[in-house]
Amino acid sequence: MPILAANWKMYKTIGEAKAWLDAVAGAPGLGQAEVIVFPPLTALAALRPKATRIALGAQDVGWADAGAFTGMVSAPQLRDAGCGFALVAHSERRRYACEDDPAAARKIAALWGAGLTPVYCVGEDAAERASGQGEARLKQQLDTVLDALSGELGGRLLIAYEPLWAIGSGRPATPGEASQAAELIRERVRLCCGQAAAHEVGVLYGGSTSPATVRGFMDEPQIDGLLVGSASLDPRSFLAMLEVMVDA
Ligand code: PEP
Numbered sequence: 431m432p433i434l435a436a437n438w439k440m441y442k443t444i445g446e447a448k449a450w451l452d453a454v455a456g457a458p459g460l461g462q463a464e465v466i467v468f469p470p471l472t473a474l475a476a477l478r479p480k481a482t483r484i485a486l487g488a489q490d491v492g493w494a495d496a497g498a499f500t501g502m503v504s505a506p507q508l509r510d511a512g513c514g515f516a517l518v519a520h521s522e523r524r525r526y527a528c529e530d531d532p533a534a535a536r537k538i539a540a541l542w543g544a545g546l547t548p549v550y551c552v553g554e555d556a557a558e559r560a561s562g563q564g565e566a567r568l569k570q571q572l573d574t575v576l577d578a579l580s581g582e583l584g585g586r587l588l589i590a591y592e593p594l595w596a597i598g599s600g601r602p603a604t605p606g607e608a609s610q611a612a613e614l615i616r617e618r619v620r621l622c623c624g625q626a627a628a629h630e631v632g633v634l635y636g637g638s639t640s641p642a643t644v645r646g647f648m649d650e651p652q653i654d655g656l657l658v659g660s661a662s663l664d665p666r667s668f669l670a671m672l673e674v675m676v677d678a
Pocket of ligand 1 (some may be wrong): 551
């Protein structure tokens with residue numbers, strides 16, 4: 431089943447989040463794709479009762495299960511709040527919260543420990559791409575984390591290829607570029623964790639996707655789904671993306 435995930439970032443009040451879910455909840459395509467929404471934490475409790483055919487996720491997670499960590503929310507707390515997923519090391523967390531690869535590995539382990547699925551975000555920036563260092567950056571982000579996890583998957587893992595130059599820029603990667611990155615991701619997972627893990631891992635593309643670009647990405651066999659930012663905020667464009675995805 432293809433995966434369509436909505437990252438709302440720091441947008442939407444509780445009322446707006448509920449209205450979005452009301453607009454999307456009856457969509458026929460919901461049974462044919464795995465739909466995951468990453469709302470702000472403030473909206474989780476309001477969405478939970480209505481999110482029957484949509485999974486809920488958090489945009490970040492603490493690496494400890496409990497303790498004196500002001501401002502953090504743990505994986506067991508997210509599970510308690512109805513989350514099945516969490517983003518890990520989104521590029522905005524890397525940029526604004528100094529999140530690094532070792533911290534990402536701890537967060538992934540914490541999520542697996544609580545039975546949640548991490549969506550580990552990787553991607554090179556414009557300068558790395560321009561200087562031909564894009565692949566090296568991806569390998570570093572993947573190998574550091576997979577090695578720290580002892581080369582074993584402790585649960586389901588989704589990896590989102592989100593090149594920084596594409597996020598929020600209105601210029602998505604081409605399906606070919608995204609597919610090449612997805613291939614590299616599977617290859618690193620195979621080398622670190624074995625063939626079965628490389629087969630099981632889900633690879634998403636994210637960065638300025640829209641209804642017009644869904645089909646191109648979903649035609650690539652290496653890509654299992656999309657992580658959508660801006661185009662997920664309006665339920666109409668999100669539903670349009672879902673429709674294309676389940677038709678593709
Ligand atoms: C994101 O930030 O995860 C993202 C994919 O954003 P956008 O679709 O707006 O580029």
